[in-house]
Amino acid sequence: MSKGKKAFSRRDFFKITGAAGLGSIFATMGNLAAASDKSDSKNSGPVTVPTRPFGKTGVNVSILAFGGSQNLESKQRLLRQAVKMGVTYWDTARTYAGGTSEEAMGKYFDRYPDDRKKIFLVTKTPSSDPDRMTRHLETSLKRLKTSHIDLFFIHRVSDVRDEVNRTTKAWAERAKEKGKIRFFGFSTHKNMEECLLEGAKLGWIDGIMTSYNYRLMHKDSMKRAVDACVEAGIGLTAMKTQAGFFASFYANIGKENETVLKLTERFMEKGFTPEQAKLKAVWENPHIASVCSEMSNMTMLQANVAAAIGKTKLSFQDKRLLEQYARETASGYCAGCANLCESAVEGNIPISDVLRYLMYYDNYGNHEQAVRLFNEIPSITRRRLAGFDYSKAEHLCPQKMPIAKLMGKAVEKFTKYAMG
Known part of the structure; x- marks a missing residue:
C-alpha cells in the first residue's frame, strides 16, 4: 500500500465487502422469513433472534445483545427495531457515553414502558467499593427509569480475588433482597481465563461478560475456564467477538495475507460477511448465552440479526481457516x-x-x-x-x-x- 493511503478501519473493510455483502444480508433476511413461513404456517409472527438459557438463572436471553457503549440519544428508532427483532438483552454501563447511554435507554423505557418487561437489562459499575456501588446503582436506576436491574456487573475486573470478595457477596445479596437487582456478576477485559476460573470458584456469581472470539476460543486455558463456569452455572456473555487488530495490520491485509481473502470469498459465497462469520464462530459454542455487539445503525443491526437467525453454519474448513488466520495475525492482537x-x-x-x-x-x-x-x-x-x-x-x-x-x-x- 502506498504511503499516501491511510490504513483502513473495520468500517472501511465492511464497505469493501459491502456491495455484495449488503445484498446478501438483506437477501438472507428475506429468505429466512420466507423459509420460516413455509416451515411453520401456523406461526404468523416475525422471525426473531433465538434465545439461550443464561446459566442456571432460569432466564433465557437473546443470543444477540445490544451493546450500549455508544451515544444513543438520537437512536430511539434503533432501540425500537432491536426489540422488534428480538434483540432483548441490552447492555450498558454507568460510564458509557458519559452516562448518556443509560439516560437514552431510560428515555426509551419511559416512552415504551411495556417493552421494559421484555428486556434483560444489564448495567455496570466501575467500583467494587460497597458504598460507591450503592450510589452507582441508585444513579443507574434513575437514569434507566426502572425499578430494578436484571444483571448488575462490576466492570473491567482483572483480579477476582482482589476485587470480588465476601463484602461484595453481602452487598449483592442485600441488593437482591431489596429487589433492585436480580443477578450479579462482573465483566473482564484482561486476565480473562483467570477471572473466569476464580469467578467459578466463588459459587455465587450469576453472570460474567468476557472477551471471547475466534482467536481466544481455541486456547486450552480458555476452554478450561469456560467449562468451569458452565459447571458453576454461570451465564456467559461474549464481547470483543470481532477480535480486531491494530491499524498497521490493515495496510497489509490484502497484499500479504491470502488467508483473509480466502475467508472473505468463502463466506460471501455462503451469503454472509466475515464479520457475520466471526459471530457464528462464537455462537457455535452452546455455552455462550449471548454475544454483545455495539450496533450503531440499522444496517449493522440487520446484519447481526441475519447472522443470528441464519441456519447456515460454518464448515470445518471455515473454522480451520479462521484459526489459521488468527495464528498468522496474532502479533496484531x-x-x-x-x-x-x-x-x-x-x-x-x-x-x-x-x-x-x-x-x-x-x-x-x-x-x-x-x-x-x-x-x-x-x-x-x-x-x-x-x-x-x-x-x-x-x-x-x-x-x-x-x-x-x-x-x-x-x-x-x-x-x-x-x-x-
Missing part, C-alpha cells in the same frame, strides 16, 4: 493476558489497557472513547508510556506483539486527538 506483560515491567504500567484503547481507536473508530479512557490513566503514568523499556514484556508476550512500538503509537494518536 492483544489477547488480554496482562498478568504476563505487566508483571515484567516496573511502575504499574497498564499495557493491556492502553492496547485495548488503541484497538478501540483503530478498529472500532471510537476515538473519543479511546482518548477518554486513556486520559483516566494518572498523568504521571501517561508521561512514562512512550519511552518506557518494554523489552521484557515483549519477550514474555505469547502473541509476539511489538509492544514498545504500539505503546508509542497509542500515546502519539491519543495526544494528537486530544490536542485537536
Whole structure:
C-alpha cells in the first residue's frame, strides 16, 4: 500500500465487502422469513433472534445483545427495531457515553414502558467499593427509569480475588433482597481465563461478560475456564467477538495475507460477511448465552440479526481457516493476558489497557472513547508510556506483539486527538 493511503478501519473493510455483502444480508433476511413461513404456517409472527438459557438463572436471553457503549440519544428508532427483532438483552454501563447511554435507554423505557418487561437489562459499575456501588446503582436506576436491574456487573475486573470478595457477596445479596437487582456478576477485559476460573470458584456469581472470539476460543486455558463456569452455572456473555487488530495490520491485509481473502470469498459465497462469520464462530459454542455487539445503525443491526437467525453454519474448513488466520495475525492482537506483560515491567504500567484503547481507536473508530479512557490513566503514568523499556514484556508476550512500538503509537494518536 502506498504511503499516501491511510490504513483502513473495520468500517472501511465492511464497505469493501459491502456491495455484495449488503445484498446478501438483506437477501438472507428475506429468505429466512420466507423459509420460516413455509416451515411453520401456523406461526404468523416475525422471525426473531433465538434465545439461550443464561446459566442456571432460569432466564433465557437473546443470543444477540445490544451493546450500549455508544451515544444513543438520537437512536430511539434503533432501540425500537432491536426489540422488534428480538434483540432483548441490552447492555450498558454507568460510564458509557458519559452516562448518556443509560439516560437514552431510560428515555426509551419511559416512552415504551411495556417493552421494559421484555428486556434483560444489564448495567455496570466501575467500583467494587460497597458504598460507591450503592450510589452507582441508585444513579443507574434513575437514569434507566426502572425499578430494578436484571444483571448488575462490576466492570473491567482483572483480579477476582482482589476485587470480588465476601463484602461484595453481602452487598449483592442485600441488593437482591431489596429487589433492585436480580443477578450479579462482573465483566473482564484482561486476565480473562483467570477471572473466569476464580469467578467459578466463588459459587455465587450469576453472570460474567468476557472477551471471547475466534482467536481466544481455541486456547486450552480458555476452554478450561469456560467449562468451569458452565459447571458453576454461570451465564456467559461474549464481547470483543470481532477480535480486531491494530491499524498497521490493515495496510497489509490484502497484499500479504491470502488467508483473509480466502475467508472473505468463502463466506460471501455462503451469503454472509466475515464479520457475520466471526459471530457464528462464537455462537457455535452452546455455552455462550449471548454475544454483545455495539450496533450503531440499522444496517449493522440487520446484519447481526441475519447472522443470528441464519441456519447456515460454518464448515470445518471455515473454522480451520479462521484459526489459521488468527495464528498468522496474532502479533496484531492483544489477547488480554496482562498478568504476563505487566508483571515484567516496573511502575504499574497498564499495557493491556492502553492496547485495548488503541484497538478501540483503530478498529472500532471510537476515538473519543479511546482518548477518554486513556486520559483516566494518572498523568504521571501517561508521561512514562512512550519511552518506557518494554523489552521484557515483549519477550514474555505469547502473541509476539511489538509492544514498545504500539505503546508509542497509542500515546502519539491519543495526544494528537486530544490536542485537536
